[in-house]
Amino acid sequence: MRYPLRYRVKAPIVRILVGILLVLAASNVAQSEDDFQPLLTDSPLTGWVRTNTPDSTWKFEDGVLYCTGKPIGEIRTAKMYQNFVMELQWRHMVPRGNAGIFVWADDITSRGVPFHRGIEVQVLENDYGNNQSHTTHGDIFPIHGATMTPFNGRGGSRAFPTEFRSKPAGQWNHYRIECRDGEVSLAVNGKVVTRGKDCVPRKGYICLESEGGVVEYRDVKIRELPATEIAPEHIAIADRGYESLYSGLDLEGWSAEQPQAWQSNDWVLAYQGTAGQRGKLTSAQSFGDLSFVVDVRLKDPASTVAIHAGPVFQIDLQDPRWRSQLQPEGRWNRIEAVSRGGKHSVVINGHETPFDGGASGESAPLVLMPTGPVDFCNVYASTRQPPDPEGQRCPMKSVSSPFPILTGVNHETHAIDSVPDTPAGRYHGGLRLGNRRSAQAGPADAAAVAGACREGAKTGGCQSEESGGRHVGGSQAFVSAGPAAS
Numbered sequence: 001m002r003y004p005l006r007y008r009v010k011a012p013i014v015r016i017l018v019g020i021l022l023v024l025a026a027s028n029v030a031q032s033e034d035d036f037q038p039l040l041t042d043s044p045l046t047g048w049v050r051t052n053t054p055d056s057t058w059k060f061e062d063g064v065l066y067c068t069g070k071p072i073g074e075i076r077t078a079k080m081y082q083n084f085v086m087e088l089q090w091r092h093m094v095p096r097g098n099a100g101i102f103v104w105a106d107d108i109t110s111r112g113v114p115f116h117r118g119i120e121v122q123v124l125e126n127d128y129g130n131n132q133s134h135t136t137h138g139d140i141f142p143i144h145g146a147t148m149t150p151f152n153g154r155g156g157s158r159a160f161p162t163e164f165r166s167k168p169a170g171q172w173n174h175y176r177i178e179c180r181d182g183e184v185s186l187a188v189n190g191k192v193v194t195r196g197k198d199c200v201p202r203k204g205y206i207c208l209e210s211e212g213g214v215v216e217y218r219d220v221k222i223r224e225l226p227a228t229e230i231a232p233e234h235i236a237i238a239d240r241g242y243e244s245l246y247s248g249l250d251l252e253g254w255s256a257e258q259p260q261a262w263q264s265n266d267w268v269l270a271y272q273g274t275a276g277q278r279g280k281l282t283s284a285q286s287f288g289d290l291s292f293v294v295d296v297r298l299k300d301p302a303s304t305v306a307i308h309a310g311p312v313f314q315i316d317l318q319d320p321r322w323r324s325q326l327q328p329e330g331r332w333n334r335i336e337a338v339s340r341g342g343k344h345s346v347v348i349n350g351h352e353t354p355f356d357g358g359a360s361g362e363s364a365p366l367v368l369m370p371t372g373p374v375d376f377c378n379v380y381a382s383t384r385q386p387p388d389p390e391g392q393r394c395p396m397k398s399v400s401s402p403f404p405i406l407t408g409v410n411h412e413t414h415a416i417d418s419v420p421d422t423p424a425g426r427y428h429g430g431l432r433l434g435n436r437r438s439a440q441a442g443p444a445d446a447a448a449v450a451g452a453c454r455e456g457a458k459t460g461g462c463q464s465e466e467s468g469g470r471h472v473g474g475s476q477a478f479v480s481a482g483p484a485a486s
Contacts, residue, residue, distance in 0.1 A: 036221040054247040071248025074207040082203040083225035095127035097213025104204035106237040110144035112332025114267035126168040137164040151195040161193035204236025241384030271370040295378040303372035310364030
């Protein structure tokens, strides 16, 4: 059958038009790929901030970023991102390695832990193993006050991959992380397997995590997507100019009286003085109009700390103003002193008190003076004038809890300032509980934790000291068999 001439003429035109459309589509895809910008370009790691890890933790050479895994901590981007696509390749160099990528993170680490509040994309080596609480194939979960609703969850806030696609130590893996309007997705080696939504924060920094595993990264790049309207409470805490004063490795940058009483335990700096024994640690660097953050854990009923920063701040935690705001013995406290326009304030565990100090502007070191056994971490200083807090949100508030702190120092675990304050184990929507061999809890506390564990058993997100557990990602801070990872 022969078609009329007018149809025979149109057919080649249609084929030509289809060909043109295919060429344009391919061109758009190529242009889209060209829009990616490298995030790692040179050995000084331009565009990155070493939040709480020293230079020796990271080495960029021949296009590859090498991470020693020690101490536990992060580097973060200097820029905040909202909507973006990030691609990278990673490989662990030894079995059972642990690392991670944080998105939408705060500027510095959260109270009593070496990790930022944000959303973590797991980077875990295959030999770490898989169980009901975690996998080694790209879990996503909120940490330290962030929140997220998972797809393919198991009762908590951790999102699990729909299939296992990651490769073992020594082999490169490809991640494609897409973050858009509070939703996050992860493609592992070419296929989307893990997703979450309703994330808070949903604008913040990107972090690469050092967590004991020797890991390499390459071809780390980002393509920003158009920004959308966002509520202020959905934005992470922006850069306040804080720089870490403790390396996590040694006392470099400090002068210690009785140096034998000080011990660098990875991200925790421990003063091991006996009851009533007073120590003194003085920073080599002096500061003028200083703001600082110091996290403190008092380990004995008689333990206390005084912190001096020139004539402005001379804070003694025995002062009733401060003592009433402290957590019980064994839990982490955040001490933040802020100088702003000649006015000073002290914030302890979220409670702010105006402070009449001495004249500002005089340069002086930061001095830590513990009495009795005391742990320190997250020691930061800033000489930048912070923004006026009027009308600003408070993204993290102090939460009381009847549960004990279960903490210790182990490169495979995390410490938390308090365990979750509800039976379901939620603390600001997504805390990771560190269960350590050095944990201490009384019988009543153990019963309370056991109750949380029974609730948590429904989700498979459980961990116990007896089971040799480590910690749980997301809000699944419960007790179960087998190690959980973050």
